[in-house]
Amino acid sequence: MMRSRLSRRDCLLSLAAIALSPITAHAADDELTKLFAELGAKRERQAKFVERKFSALLKAPVESSGTLSFRAPDLLERRTETPQRETVRIEGNTVSYESAAMRGGGKRTFSLSDAPPLAALIESLRATLAGDLPTLRRLYEVTWSAQKSGWQLTLVPRDRGVRDAVEKVILRGVGGDVSAVEIVETGGDLTLLQITSLAAIPKK
Amino acid sequence: MRRHALRWGAWVLGVLICAVIVARTPINTDITMFLPGPATPEQAILAEQLRDGVAARVMLVGIEASNAGQVTTAANASRQVAKTLRADPQFAFVANGDPALLASERDRLFDARYLLSEKVSPQRFSVEGLQAGAGEMEALLRSSAAPLIRPFAARDLTGELLVVADQLKPARAPATIDGVWFDGAGRTALLLAATRAAGFDVDAQAHAVATIKAAFDSAGTSALNLQLTGPGVFAVQSRAAIQSDARRLSLIAAVAVGLLLLLVLRSLRFLVWAALPTATGALAGLAMVALAFGAIHGITLGFGLTLIGEAVDYAIYVQVQRSSDDHNRTLWREDKNAVLWREDRNAVLWRGLWLAVLTSSAGFVAMMLSGFAGLVQLGLISIVGIAVAAAVARFCLPDVLRPLDSKRLAGLAPLARTLSHAARLRPVIWIAAVAAFAFLLVRGDRLWNDELQAISPLARGSGEMDLRLRSSLGLSDLRFVIAVEGDTINQALERAEALHDRLRPLQQSKAIAGFDSPAALVPSAAVQQARRAALPDEATLRARTAEALSNSALRADAFEPFIADVQRARATTITPDYYAATALGQRLSAQLVERKGANVALITLTGVSDAAAVSAAVKGAAGASFVDLAGVQSLVADYRVRAAWAALGGALLIVLILAVQLRNVAATARISIAVAVSLAITSALLVLIEGSLTLFHLVALLLAGGIGSNYALFVGMPQQEQQSPAPTVVVSVVLAAATTLIAFAALAMSVTPVLHMIGITVAIGAPVALIVSMAIAAPGAR
Numbered sequence: 006m007m008r009s010r011l012s013r014r015d016c017l018l019s020l021a022a023i024a025l026s027p028i029t030a031h032a033a034d035d036e037l038t039k040l041f042a043e044l045g046a047k048r049e050r051q052a053k054f055v056e057r058k059f060s061a062l063l064k065a066p067v068e069s070s071g072t073l074s075f076r077a078p079d080l081l082e083r084r085t086e087t088p089q090r091e092t093v094r095i096e097g098n099t100v101s102y103e104s105a106a107m108r109g110g111g112k113r114t115f116s117l118s119d120a121p122p123l124a125a126l127i128e129s130l131r132a133t134l135a136g137d138l139p140t141l142r143r144l145y146e147v148t149w150s151a152q153k154s155g156w157q158l159t160l161v162p163r164d165r166g167v168r169d170a171v172e173k174v175i176l177r178g179v180g181g182d183v184s185a186v187e188i189v190e191t192g193g194d195l196t197l198l199q200i201t202s203l204a205a206i207p208k209k
Numbered sequence: 210m211r212r213h214a215l216r217w218g219a220w221v222l223g224v225l226i227c228a229v230i231v232a233r234t235p236i237n238t239d240i241t242m243f244l245p246g247p248a249t250p251e252q253a254i255l256a257e258q259l260r261d262g263v264a265a266r267v268m269l270v271g272i273e274a275s276n277a278g279q280v281t282t283a284a285n286a287s288r289q290v291a292k293t294l295r296a297d298p299q300f301a302f303v304a305n306g307d308p309a310l311l312a313s314e315r316d317r318l319f320d321a322r323y324l325l326s327e328k329v330s331p332q333r334f335s336v337e338g339l340q341a342g343a344g345e346m347e348a349l350l351r352s353s354a355a356p357l358i359r360p361f362a363a364r365d366l367t368g369e370l371l372v373v374a375d376q377l378k379p380a381r382a383p384a385t386i387d388g389v390w391f392d393g394a395g396r397t398a399l400l401l402a403a404t405r406a407a408g409f410d411v412d413a414q415a416h417a418v419a420t421i422k423a424a425f426d427s428a429g430t431s432a433l434n435l436q437l438t439g440p441g442v443f444a445v446q447s448r449a450a451i452q453s454d455a456r457r458l459s460l461i462a463a464v465a466v467g468l469l470l471l472l473v474l475r476s477l478r479f480l481v482w483a484a485l486p487t488a489t490g491a492l493a494g495l496a497m498v499a500l501a502f503g504a505i506h507g508i509t510l511g512f513g514l515t516l517i518g519e520a521v522d523y524a525i526y527v528q529v530q531r532s533s534d535d536h537n538r539t540l541w542r543e544d545k546n547a548v549l550w551r552e553d554r555n556a557v558l559w560r561g562l563w564l565a566v567l568t569s570s571a572g573f574v575a576m577m578l579s580g581f582a583g584l585v586q587l588g589l590i591s592i593v594g595i596a597v598a599a600a601v602a603r604f605c606l607p608d609v610l611r612p613l614d615s616k617r618l619a620g621l622a623p624l625a626r627t628l629s630h631a632a633r634l635r636p637v638i639w640i641a642a643v644a645a646f647a648f649l650l651v652r653g654d655r656l657w658n659d660e661l662q663a664i665s666p667l668a669r670g671s672g673e674m675d676l677r678l679r680s681s682l683g684l685s686d687l688r689f690v691i692a693v694e695g696d697t698i699n700q701a702l703e704r705a706e707a708l709h710d711r712l713r714p715l716q717q718s719k720a721i722a723g724f725d726s727p728a729a730l731v732p733s734a735a736v737q738q739a740r741r742a743a744l745p746d747e748a749t750l751r752a753r754t755a756e757a758l759s760n761s762a763l764r765a766d767a768f769e770p771f772i773a774d775v776q777r778a779r780a781t782t783i784t785p786d787y788y789a790a791t792a793l794g795q796r797l798s799a800q801l802v803e804r805k806g807a808n809v810a811l812i813t814l815t816g817v818s819d820a821a822a823v824s825a826a827v828k829g830a831a832g833a834s835f836v837d838l839a840g841v842q843s844l845v846a847d848y849r850v851r852a853a854w855a856a857l858g859g860a861l862l863i864v865l866i867l868a869v870q871l872r873n874v875a876a877t878a879r880i881s882i883a884v885a886v887s888l889a890i891t892s893a894l895l896v897l898i899e900g901s902l903t904l905f906h907l908v909a910l911l912l913a914g915g916i917g918s919n920y921a922l923f924v925g926m927p928q929q930e931q932q933s934p935a936p937t938v939v940v941s942v943v944l945a946a947a948t949t950l951i952a953f954a955a956l957a958m959s960v961t962p963v964l965h966m967i968g969i970t971v972a973i974g975a976p977v978a979l980i981v982s983m984a985i986a987a988p989g990a991r
Contacts, residue, residue: 061363062363062763063764064762093353102352165307165388170359192359
């Protein structure tokens with residue numbers, strides 16, 4: 006139900022975008038530049054997250070929660086506390102992954118450049134938090150739109166391999182804060198990430 | 210008159226037949242023809258890898274962006290070129306890192322996962338095993354990587370795809386930008402394209418190169434730059450280089466030789482007819498090679514054209530030596546015995562010509578007996594070329610050549626007189642000879658350069674770009690290979706599997722970065738059987754899955770595709786054919802060699818930092834041997850030693866022929882010593898100039914020896930006791946040496962190493978042989 010509402014709204018939005026494109030394209034570009042300057046100004050972030058997954062493989066939507074932290078230019082860490090401890094730490098090109106659920110200790114380290122689709126997925130959040138619009142645009146078709154209170158970014162993967170898995174990523178936020186990430190998978194599964202900022206440390 | 214008609218009729222017919230044969234024969238540049246035939250199984254593998262291993266079929270394509278802003282353009286061009294090439298049946302596979310292009314590989318590996326995964330065991334498919342698998346799957350589906358796992362998840366509860374991906378992960382992978390491979394600097398998009406045609410099929414390779422260039426032209430922009438390397442590309446380039454060299458340099462040589470002859474003899478008529486034996490000989494030689502081999506090697510072509518330098522000599526001998534005694538009187542007034550040997554002149558000339566052909570051929574026969582396909586070609590074209598040129602000179606030229614006006618040779622009289630006093634140089638020659646022998650002895654084994662690169666028909670320096678692209682792509686450098694032999698392919702695979710456990714510790718200790726075994730793609734029958742046996746039947750698996758997932762967040766009924774896939778795997782067997790028409794199939798066909806008497810699985814190694822450790826680990830493993838492809842050096846050296854013995858045999862044969870034909874010990878000794886001395890001096894000079902000698906220098910020394918023996922023969926043939934060589938003989942030999950020098954000096958300018966080596970060797974050898982012959986071989990020398 007939620008999905009159909011989303012897509013209908015998207016349809017309307019894109020129709021509007023087409024109709025107004027000569028005027029709004031430029032205006033939207035300005036808004037994007039402004040937004041990313043604002044996002045990039047926050048060098049360090051701490052937040053709580055609640056993530057809900059809707060999948061045909063799951064008996065019921067699962068919920069997990071924990072903390073997210075970001076430090077410019079390229080450190081992103083996600084610590085899941087419930088229901089199982091899991092840590093993903095991405096710094097530069099290196100991903101370390103640790104999970105209690107994995108057999109054999111479940112600790113892995115690998116390079117992002119070895120897994121381009123995963124890199125693309127991670128950059129949807131990391132590049133946004135870093136205010137790095139060129140990286141985001143290299144990986145995604147980026148569309149900005151205004152919301153009642155804030156903004157929304159719709160990211161459509163450029164890479165066909167990524168598009169096979171992910172239809173689009175929608176980020177919402179107010180000012181320099183990201184408050185929600187929605188990942189719409191090509192197969193129909195959906196992930197909703199609610200982010201509550203703990204303390205935004207201003208630029209030194 | 211009738212005899213004339215017969216001769217010329219035979220000539221015309223012969224030329225026509227030869228021309229038709231040559232015109233229909235393709236030219237190849239298969240480098241392995243100039244590599245020794247394999248003596249051991251290891252060498253056989255080596256030779257096969259060089260000739261037709263997958264490495265010989267792969268072309269590396271780089272699309273370079275001229276500035277950072279063009280990187281996306283380069284990526285797009287890479288995708289477009291890959292798309293074009295994949296649609297072209299010339300290419301067996303094309304890879305550029307684009308996952309979409311690797312879909313068929315990924316699908317096949319995914320479908321075979323239960324037979325490929327080393328983790329498959331009965332325990333893994335028990336309720337506990339499935340529970341653990343489900344826990345992992347749930348964690349993966351909750352992780353950030355979930356969208357990537359999701360498309361396969363329902364079919365792969367136990368996560369076998371990740372296991373297989375881990376097993377087959379290359380030790381080093383190229384960087385990816387915008388979904389396609391790039392070099393480390395991020396400027397050059399990289400593609401791999403393997404042709405279906407063999408690497409030595411130069412016509413097919415040339416066509417493939419043209420196809421790639423056209424694909425780039427229609428995809429690229431002016432901001433992009435195409436780089437193309439690989440054995441096939443090199444073969445095409447070197448063929449073009451050899452052909453253009455042979456054409457250009459033979460033209461230069463022909464014009465220069467013609468000008469010289471015209472200047473000295475001032476007879477356009479002679480010039481025209483002198484080309485007759487030369488051209489006929491070269492054509493006949495090529496035709497014979499075409500008949501014997503079905504193809505003419507580019508190097509043979511280049512070498513054959515150098516016969517100009519030797520064959521034109523016959524025409525000179527006939528023209529100058531058959532001239533009347535007036536010439537001799539003009540040239541050498543103080544000669545009192547001129548009248549006495551006038552009648553003998555023609556007989557002596559024909560005998561000399563006949564002996565010259567015999568002695569030159571002896572050297573080439575030795576070359577042919579060395580068991581080296583390329584050298585057999587060179588020997589054959591030389592013998593046939595020389596014999597035919599001499600025959601045409603003997604039987605056809607006297608009909609058409611007119612005696613020269615005696616005044617024309619008068620200008621050479623001082624030169625002839627000076628050279629006839631060359632005997633005064635004897636002490637100098639002996640000192641030089643002793644010095645040369647001593648120098649060569651002291652140098653010993655350091656005389657030789659046995660690197661493949663030195664004799665490879667490729668022009669120098671073309672390997673650098675290849676090396677760069679190759680290392681960017683993380684391709685195994687193919688220097689180290691483990692060959693695992695078995696009675697059957699299956700046994701070879703079993704033995705390869707046994708090696709995996711010996712190689713893994715080496716990977717951990719960083720002695721090697723990784724290894725690539727065909728058994729990872731096609732496990733042995735026993736291993737496949739064991740894995741199939743570990744998979745439960747449908748009802749059992751369904752019941753266990755339901756039980757395992759009862760307390761999980763995962764829905765059991767969502768994993769029906771998993772149960773179906775496991776059932777399918779229970780009825781599947783993987784053979785090499787399973788990977789047909791994919792990049793993996795290409796790799797396998799290079800790594801599994803099936804032939805009569807030997808079935809070999811080749812394990813390639815990447816990043817070998819400690820070859821001794823690998824050698825030690827492989828030692829004692831059944832059927833396994835560790836091959837260092839740099840060992841091609843010892844192969845070349847082996848062959849070079851054989852060729853040296855053959856050359857020695859040829860030399861002895863020449864002495865024997867001289868002894869039998871001349872029946873004169875003194876003359877035989879003089880001539881043989883003159884040839885030996887001139888070869889020693891030539892070799893020493895060559896080492897000084899070139900730094901070291903290769904196989905091809907050795908072969909060219911045979912040619913120089915053959916030419917030198919002709920000079921020594923004409924100068925040293927006993928005519929009358931204590932008689933100095935006739936002035937006409939001296940003049941003809943000087944002219945012959947001059948034309949030889951010109952022709953081979955032109956060849957020495959070639960950028961193709963082989964042609965350069967032959968050219969410089971003979972260009973030094975001819976004048977040295979002339980001086981030495983005049984000093985030592987002449988009978989009347991005081």
